[in-house]
Amino acid sequence: MTSSISEQLQNLGISKHRPSGRENDQMREVKITRNFTMHAEGSVLVEFGNTKVLCTATVERGVPRFLRGSGQGWVTAEYGMLPRATTSRTGREAARGKQSGRTVEIQRLIGRSLRAALNLKKMGENTITIDCDVLQADGGTRTASITGAFVALQDAINVLKKDKHGAMKGDPVVQAIAAVSVGIYDGEAVLDLDYAEDSKAETDMNVVMTSKGGFIEVQGTAEGAPYSQEELNAMLDLARKGISELVEAQKIALAE
Amino acid sequence: MTSSISEQLQNLGISKHRPSGRENDQMREVKITRNFTMHAEGSVLVEFGNTKVLCTATVERGVPRFLRGSGQGWVTAEYGMLPRATTSRTGREAARGKQSGRTVEIQRLIGRSLRAALNLKKMGENTITIDCDVLQADGGTRTASITGAFVALQDAINVLKKDKHGAMKGDPVVQAIAAVSVGIYDGEAVLDLDYAEDSKAETDMNVVMTSKGGFIEVQGTAEGAPYSQEELNAMLDLARKGISELVEAQKIALAE
Amino acid sequence: MTSSISEQLQNLGISKHRPSGRENDQMREVKITRNFTMHAEGSVLVEFGNTKVLCTATVERGVPRFLRGSGQGWVTAEYGMLPRATTSRTGREAARGKQSGRTVEIQRLIGRSLRAALNLKKMGENTITIDCDVLQADGGTRTASITGAFVALQDAINVLKKDKHGAMKGDPVVQAIAAVSVGIYDGEAVLDLDYAEDSKAETDMNVVMTSKGGFIEVQGTAEGAPYSQEELNAMLDLARKGISELVEAQKIALAE
Amino acid sequence: MTSSISEQLQNLGISKHRPSGRENDQMREVKITRNFTMHAEGSVLVEFGNTKVLCTATVERGVPRFLRGSGQGWVTAEYGMLPRATTSRTGREAARGKQSGRTVEIQRLIGRSLRAALNLKKMGENTITIDCDVLQADGGTRTASITGAFVALQDAINVLKKDKHGAMKGDPVVQAIAAVSVGIYDGEAVLDLDYAEDSKAETDMNVVMTSKGGFIEVQGTAEGAPYSQEELNAMLDLARKGISELVEAQKIALAE
Amino acid sequence: MTSSISEQLQNLGISKHRPSGRENDQMREVKITRNFTMHAEGSVLVEFGNTKVLCTATVERGVPRFLRGSGQGWVTAEYGMLPRATTSRTGREAARGKQSGRTVEIQRLIGRSLRAALNLKKMGENTITIDCDVLQADGGTRTASITGAFVALQDAINVLKKDKHGAMKGDPVVQAIAAVSVGIYDGEAVLDLDYAEDSKAETDMNVVMTSKGGFIEVQGTAEGAPYSQEELNAMLDLARKGISELVEAQKIALAE
């Protein structure tokens, strides 16, 4: 008796369910390339499949006004997409004279997440600015950004540690952080959605976690029907799996 | 044998734990006043304790360009705070020529949440604009805004229904929605944080739910330490309780 | 012999002349509610009939650059309208990134008028910022703003007087000020125009006066035909009457 | 017996009272030069003493959206100052990306005043844009602007009249208008204040009138003490005298 | 035997080749009027035929941040066109809230060119701001601006030299500079293009030179076909001739 096409595909390890053909709990291939450009204190190209983001970390003396004299450091982030990172051209924000609401939302998330990785009090009055610029987009740019930015941040912290005038008070890195998207696609929880999946998902959730499994940020939005507690839990389970793989990839990259 | 002050307070029904003296699962007093101003199709003053937000709903013919000819409607939201809604004056965004990142984030959340309450295909090519303007702020302005805005939206939908030229195709309201904040304060999950609690909470989470208990949006941010799955669940349980009270308050207001 | 409807109306004290049915020299009902919101040093809801404006006064240490070191204080004003204060929705200025010419004109008038109430040299190097935000508009928002703002200003001055570090040099309030609109409607001078009257008036004049009857500002614009010296005088007579009633209402409110 | 210096000055026709040495009711020398530049339909250099303003009128087909299809025309105005028209350099508004409140106020006044000179219904669907650019400032730039702009407007109307496609319905010019400043200086009413007088005047009033003596706009501001009805009347009397001289100068210029 | 019209025109000294009737190497009439307005330290009206630009130079104490403490001065330039300097009205940049790319390009060129005329180290920590405002445009506004601005700059330097507090260290003027446009029109190199010529030229080149014949800036753009080295040289030869005439005109103006 012959098996169905979907059974055959499944035997071949190809999911019939996701457009990408991945298993529900399967990440895209992740690559983390350090020192991608030459000038920044940290410069990381992070790739989640076809999504490619250049994350740079810049160290500057001094802190924003509200922290002056506190002895404490600061981390902030900016996010951008090259106009043709996307399938159709997105107008350049510098030309329009305004960052979009989406950009603002994402860069606030990145900055908040990275600050959670550090004990800012140990940083001295230094500011690290993270720039995440999307060279090519295929879903998950904000989670790739956070994951890559942590590596760039670690490199920048290392530069600062070696700097006599850095005024660091011990190692400010408390924990690694990474981020991944999960969602409900066609009724099932799936991990690390690409653009084709994301644009049709019923629920889209971004999860930022520490290497120890604590939540830094959970943002889940029902695009279609509301989601249940069970679905939420299923998504968070997938996120946990993805994060542990990402943290591993970060470690390997930092060890090179 | 004399009881401790905290026991005495607890006997009096006053929690020692929260600055507000409320029980962990206790909402602030909620008031919903319809027809607060005279011109808008829906005009609601919503109060969560000292937080007071004026939510108006405006019906206009036509839809944004990307929906023209689709027969479908649209709901969008804008959010603002009067400069002296806050303890110290916040610069007027109109004068600065720019909405802050926080404002942009909040108004995107409000719009997205309200669209989840409706079947936009039944709305005809009409746009409803929700304006949430904070007259007085004491924490939870975005969750109060969503809760009040749903009532204003319902009033505006009712106006549209009676309009011969409204081109409605049945009742577009699929479900009531409401929103509440929860958090981890001093190690315990608490419901509906006021400003004093919010500014010291370890975790701050905003939850938008339907009247039937489905999640529309969950946004939880660790401000200090990461939070665990158990803490997340404890917060969501409180949110469920709060939402059911808010949905009840909406019903009563709409029945008046 | 039966009297005409207009005679009957006049017998009943209802003018046939004005859309509002008021006598030519009759103000709308004026209400001044202090402490309308909780955070500001002065917070006044002023109502001229259906026109409702929230006026807050904020005290801050320091003065603009051009006054630093002068020992003198400063008063400035900002004005805004909630988008749905008006019969059809007015685009939010913060979203458009620009205050309209009308807004700029009005807030300059409010600031200038309030500074005329004070001896700034007695204020110490403090700045009081007046925010006038229109919750509901029905004509005369700028005159209501000035009238309510004076009460909020007085409350803020009282806060400053009690402040040990306020550096006040005696009472800076020289005189109460109030403002009212007058106009030529259908050939006759009328007092305190509402929107229906204002939009059809041939001449529209805003008058700011002191409690002692001196002019602070007279701004009269012919919308249709030019106006004569006689008409100007008739309007100023009405303004004088209105101002004296408003100053009385301010006194009563401040005495509460 | 010797006379005092002030008596001698008065005998010589030089007022001791005004910094300019002019009599209280004496205008500065007024010059109106038509066709000052070559491209505009109307181009007038107007001089009130050292105040020099270039007023151009541009005719364009079409009207703003709110008038389309009405058959009616429109007149609008813009105002600017060259950066070094003033004693110290004023930052260029184009570089700052924003027109100042003062600029906005003035250009609204100019536009409103000129529209009062016309019956817009006779203009056809044409727009005339008046640009008033101050080349050199010495007080009274807005009144000089209005006075010169009327001449440029008349020239532009004449161009339009000769245009077969202009769609004019008879002569839209109803009446000439002109503007002059008056004030209370050192306790006395004075006409056409220059900068030295204006910056020390107790009251500053701008008056726009028709050639027949009707008021178009009266804007009087107490800079120091409030002003009385008597002072107001004294200022308006001076304004009437000034306006009649300006209307005469306009007639002579237009007759050349 | 009769000569052709073009021969007759040429006998009369009228070129058949250029729309302006000028010889290929003939400048328009150049006028330089100093002290055109009264407030600026240098104020020059420069005319190249119908192109008329008002160049003012403003002296201010202090330098931009990057030069503070260097003992060195700075020169910067801003450029603008009155809306109706052109044949059809150009929108006011202050109203649009943005300088055009063309404006930015031109003012950078003017500033750079003038700085090349000076030894900034001898200027003391003073800033001279050059404003070039085009009253009437007929081609060559940027080259007229540079030529006139040098004269205004020289006047401002002279003011600074006489100022005890000017902190000048000798004469900072190293060399006179002037600018002229050249181009390829209908296959031939021509000098000082007016608008009719410029708009149809195949190549348009702006040349800034010193009085001694050195190049400060060469900017040549092929509008149609590329240009050859021979054409480049022919244009530069014309530029040299024009510049020497302009430098002479500057000298005469400064000697008055």
Add this chain to the structure above:
Amino acid sequence: MTSSISEQLQNLGISKHRPSGRENDQMREVKITRNFTMHAEGSVLVEFGNTKVLCTATVERGVPRFLRGSGQGWVTAEYGMLPRATTSRTGREAARGKQSGRTVEIQRLIGRSLRAALNLKKMGENTITIDCDVLQADGGTRTASITGAFVALQDAINVLKKDKHGAMKGDPVVQAIAAVSVGIYDGEAVLDLDYAEDSKAETDMNVVMTSKGGFIEVQGTAEGAPYSQEELNAMLDLARKGISELVEAQKIALAE
């Protein structure tokens, strides 16, 4: 007898003259990588040594308003630098809400140059937008941009040619163009300056040429002393050599 270090270096083919150790007429290594990103119709990474620019070409139907109905196409360009493309971080233009003067100047140059490569009349009413985003900067970003952009443009034209609805009328590419910088460094003409050379050069010149040796654009600026005709010619000779190498590299890349 021992030779000096500089003689030894010269024997080794290492110039003592340039910081880069290159011969005066030696380009940096040039790499042109097509299809660098996946979405754009043309996507080219161009490298001039350490200067790396991503050039994408986007094809869109339709043309700007001034060309509608003309049957003609349009090419426009935008330029940006990632914040950390430079040795110290450059503020993000999208965040500042404004493109710098330098950016505006460069993108106008790129667009103008590329339009010179095409016969726009053959393009149909299509617009190609070139985005040049600098990933890493080391001098010569604008010349690398133009050189890479031509390749991306050619790829986009090829896409358009294959498009049935492209409405092309034959091949619009008239000639290849490329750009290179030249300058006077330490008294000698040098080719293709890197940042270290550029920042100390006495003269900096950007040259855009066609594959046939015609000039499209010459922009030469004296940063220190003026330059002579001989120096200009020496620079143009070097530019010619560089351009021929670049055109060759373009050909090889396009042949792959």
